[in-house]
Amino acid sequence: MPIDPHYETVIGLEVHSQLRTKSKIFCGCPNIFGAEANTQICPVCAGFPGVLPVMNREMVNMAIKTGLAINGTINNFSVFSRKNYFYPDSPTGYQISQYDLPIVEHGELFINPEGQSKKRVGVTRIHMEVDAGKSLHEGIVGASWVDLNRVGTPLLEIVSEPDMRSSEEAGAYLKKLRAILRFLEVCDGNMEEGSFRCDANVSVRHYGAEEFGTRTELKNLNSIRNVMRAIDYEVERQIDIIENGDTVVQETRLWDANNNSSRSMRSKEDAHDYRYFPEPDLPPLTIEQSHIDDIRARLPELPDDMAKRFQDEMGLSEYDAGVLTASKEMASYFEIANQVVTVAGKKNAKATANWVTVELLGRLNKNGLEIEESPVSATNMGKLVALIQSGDISGKIAKQVFGFMFDDGGDPEQIVKEKGLKQVTDSSAINSEVDQVLAAHPEQVEQYRGGKTQILGFLVGKVMQATRGKANPAMVNSLLKDKLG
Amino acid sequence: MFSDPTVLSISQLAESLKKRQISSEDLVNSFLERIERINPEVNAYITIDRAGAIKAAQDADNRLDAKQGGPLTGVPIGVKDLFCTKEVRTTCGSRMLHNFIPPYESTVTSRLKAAGAVMLGKTNMDEFAMGSSNETSFFGVVKNPWDLTRIPGGSSGGSAAAVSAGLGVAAIGTDTGGSIRQPAALTGITGIKPTYGRVSRFGMVAFASSLDQAGPMTKTAEDAALLLQAMAGHDPKDATSIDSPVPDYMASLNDGLKGRKIGVPEEYFATGLSTDVASVIEEAKKQFQDLGAELVPVSLPTTKQAIPTYYVLAPAEASSNLARYDGIRFGYRCENPQDIKDLFTRSRAEGFGSEVKRRIMLGTYVLSSGYYDAYYLKAQKVRRMIADDFKAAFTKVDLLLTPTTPDTAFKLGAKTDDPVQMYLSDIFTINVNLAGLPAISIPCGFSRDNLPIGLQLIGRPLDESGILSAAHAYQQATEWHTRKPVL
Numbered sequence A: 001m002p003i004d005p006h007y008e009t010v011i012g013l014e015v016h017s018q019l020r021t022k023s024k025i026f027c028g029c030p031n032i033f034g035a036e037a038n039t040q041i042c043p044v045c046a047g048f049p050g051v052l053p054v055m056n057r058e059m060v061n062m063a064i065k066t067g068l069a070i071n072g073t074i075n076n077f078s079v080f081s082r083k084n085y086f087y088p089d090s091p092t093g094y095q096i097s098q099y100d101l102p103i104v105e106h107g108e109l110f111i112n113p114e115g116q117s118k119k120r121v122g123v124t125r126i127h128m129e130v131d132a133g134k135s136l137h138e139g140i141v142g143a144s145w146v147d148l149n150r151v152g153t154p155l156l157e158i159v160s161e162p163d164m165r166s167s168e169e170a171g172a173y174l175k176k177l178r179a180i181l182r183f184l185e186v187c188d189g190n191m192e193e194g195s196f197r198c199d200a201n202v203s204v205r206h207y208g209a210e211e212f213g214t215r216t217e218l219k220n221l222n223s224i225r226n227v228m229r230a231i232d233y234e235v236e237r238q239i240d241i242i243e244n245g246d247t248v249v250q251e252t253r254l255w256d257a258n259n260n261s262s263r264s265m266r267s268k269e270d271a272h273d274y275r276y277f278p279e280p281d282l283p284p285l286t287i288e289q290s291h292i293d294d295i296r297a298r299l300p301e302l303p304d305d306m307a308k309r310f311q312d313e314m315g316l317s318e319y320d321a322g323v324l325t326a327s328k329e330m331a332s333y334f335e336i337a338n339q340v341v342t343v344a345g346k347k348n349a350k351a352t353a354n355w356v357t358v359e360l361l362g363r364l365n366k367n368g369l370e371i372e373e374s375p376v377s378a379t380n381m382g383k384l385v386a387l388i389q390s391g392d393i394s395g396k397i398a399k400q401v402f403g404f405m406f407d408d409g410g411d412p413e414q415i416v417k418e419k420g421l422k423q424v425t426d427s428s429a430i431n432s433e434v435d436q437v438l439a440a441h442p443e444q445v446e447q448y449r450g451g452k453t454q455i456l457g458f459l460v461g462k463v464m465q466a467t468r469g470k471a472n473p474a475m476v477n478s479l480l481k482d483k484l485g
Numbered sequence B: 001m002f003s004d005p006t007v008l009s010i011s012q013l014a015e016s017l018k019k020r021q022i023s024s025e026d027l028v029n030s031f032l033e034r035i036e037r038i039n040p041e042v043n044a045y046i047t048i049d050r051a052g053a054i055k056a057a058q059d060a061d062n063r064l065d066a067k068q069g070g071p072l073t074g075v076p077i078g079v080k081d082l083f084c085t086k087e088v089r090t091t092c093g094s095r096m097l098h099n100f101i102p103p104y105e106s107t108v109t110s111r112l113k114a115a116g117a118v119m120l121g122k123t124n125m126d127e128f129a130m131g132s133s134n135e136t137s138f139f140g141v142v143k144n145p146w147d148l149t150r151i152p153g154g155s156s157g158g159s160a161a162a163v164s165a166g167l168g169v170a171a172i173g174t175d176t177g178g179s180i181r182q183p184a185a186l187t188g189i190t191g192i193k194p195t196y197g198r199v200s201r202f203g204m205v206a207f208a209s210s211l212d213q214a215g216p217m218t219k220t221a222e223d224a225a226l227l228l229q230a231m232a233g234h235d236p237k238d239a240t241s242i243d244s245p246v247p248d249y250m251a252s253l254n255d256g257l258k259g260r261k262i263g264v265p266e267e268y269f270a271t272g273l274s275t276d277v278a279s280v281i282e283e284a285k286k287q288f289q290d291l292g293a294e295l296v297p298v299s300l301p302t303t304k305q306a307i308p309t310y311y312v313l314a315p316a317e318a319s320s321n322l323a324r325y326d327g328i329r330f331g332y333r334c335e336n337p338q339d340i341k342d343l344f345t346r347s348r349a350e351g352f353g354s355e356v357k358r359r360i361m362l363g364t365y366v367l368s369s370g371y372y373d374a375y376y377l378k379a380q381k382v383r384r385m386i387a388d389d390f391k392a393a394f395t396k397v398d399l400l401l402t403p404t405t406p407d408t409a410f411k412l413g414a415k416t417d418d419p420v421q422m423y424l425s426d427i428f429t430i431n432v433n434l435a436g437l438p439a440i441s442i443p444c445g446f447s448r449d450n451l452p453i454g455l456q457l458i459g460r461p462l463d464e465s466g467i468l469s470a471a472h473a474y475q476q477a478t479e480w481h482t483r484k485p486v487l
């Protein structure tokens, strides 16, 4: 979206990601989504008198993992705090969180916005906290219901520096962060189900200004697309205000995706005083350096490292490597396909990458499908590329075969066999087709022999047409040259 | 066999129970009869669990018959009404929880029950343990068995009165700023507050989480050792409970006082101490010397800061701990709420008493932005200084000896209009909680108007053995702890 070039946009993002621990953060209840209301709770979840929270170590390990993955400092000493506020879905009347001493600080991640070069975005902090329940209003008259199943779900709040300068960068940041969390297998990154939630802090300032403008906080952003749309809307809104000689008010605004607009939720004056203080029921969290080192040693390969490997070892372009490591699913699809090609003795990562990024992603996008929903399996994709590499089918035929695979599924070897699409490499079979074409086009043969050699292409086309594309084009070429020579 | 078994200590009863000279069921019935007769006057119990007690006594008798009992098997006790007891109403002395029946059992009561102790009922207390006189209970004031016109102390006033009046062999209390020791002193019984973290807080309705600690209230130090043995120890359900082995308190009980250095902090004998308490404590000090202890003058300069520090930190934690009482999931709910805000505010306004509200407001204030540094943060710093003072003293001495309270039990209603005067009655006990140390109060004499006076022994962290054996040595040589009020 075109933005007034006199203004610079400043964006910082706060992401809440639910961690996929087996049990909840402070009790033994299972950490699952979608169960019947108030069936996954215990006295700790429901904030009953006298019960106490007990820290889930799995959560701590996931927080450490995430911190290491973004090059953050893992604090050996961190403290839990209470954030106090009354709300029906917060049974204790406070949220256990981390305040002045979070578990991770000073991280960073690198984003690859489309059409831009790599950019660093600072991550101020990551802290652990507990999710609240849900108030249910729909279909209920004169009351609200509360579902406490979500109470106690572990959350990581990941706070970025105000380092992003456009909605595209914000989108790229979220995609990268989500990919990292998925690579680490700590969060499923599902924004619609709320396991990966984002609030955006947005301000604008004149280019060259040192001070940040007044920021607003945008909430209710349930997809990356909505985050980007809401930011664009907000930037325009703020610029309009400034251009009209007014000042932007610090407030929290709620995005309305249906109307493509936002409305004020609460102003700075209405902001809660959360009365943070150290949680007396939980001792400070101390983490041994050896434990951190241990987790570091067992970190899986992360998107940036993988992209680098794809470039260094497979010779892929930076762009292709970036696309192929955008998600764990994408990377694993590519790696399986490439493995199949390699095992077939036809190693060609570039060709594989090309087929995945161009043909497959093109078709998937057109059909609104994700890589994990691809009707063409990674193994079959690899087999198809192997068939091309071995010369069994031409690139042109391959596109046809790919079409069948995408529409009806299936093994490309089978399809080629059943539909008789195997490339003809038998010189005697091609020989007779060449003879027939030469006999049928004496005029063109005459022209070629008279020095108009560019006519060869026409003759090759005729042979290919006669073999319905199956003839090996290189062989056709050399046979024709021989006979015309 | 016994004319009145309700006057005996645990160790005396255990012997008779073991020899099957008396059954637990008979014993429980004797107590229930006595409670029926005396409780209406004293008001020590909020809830009597008659059926549960008899059933538990019968189980205990079966174990004793099979020679499987331990020292607590079949022993009837009272439990302060802030320990959650499964299927037995737990009110915390508040209208807010007047109808609350927990679906779980506190670690303390489940350990005591596992050891065979029989719970007679739930004892009265200041509302949410906030008070020093047991006058803030929604279920009425508790009276001091030594003089029914006087307070028994608080907040474990019901437990103290129950033991003093023979309405239980012993009772369990909790101590956040003196709530075991102060009522123990004012009713002439023994009460120990263990090191913070020695006893699990799981299932104890929280007042101030960083200060609350459960402990036994008994007739003797020996009984306190027996009960603490069963209560203490690490609990995975309480992250603040200490993971270190529990020593055998009975094994060291007879260690005696010979050669032990007992510090006497001068600040505890400065102005404000009543003449009766001062002279009785003087006598007790001599007794300790006679028993072989060396008395050493020490100084705890931060003593004066204890009350203001406590009344910032404890209400701060309480204001947050009590936020869960919102009328939604359990407890008191106002009639016909108009909306959610009305439900919250009216349920809380009607469910909490005035002392609880005062502390919630105080706590909310000191945590508010703009005041946090001046109050809460500063109080945290002073708390560390207080702990450091004790640490320094304990490099020179093994124990500290002080009066438990500056005066004897005051008249009912005497301080209800003056919260600060009320708060000052905990001046000698509060700093022990702030430092997280173990301390015991034992009877050491009487005032001229025949009211009990208590003496406090403070120990190093986790040195419950040391204070129990010192108290036991004193009790072996004196008879103050054997005196009973006439009812």
Ligand SMILES: [Zn+2]
Pocket: A024, A027, A028, A029, A040, A041, A042, A043, A044, A045, A046, A152
């Ligand atoms: Zn739970």
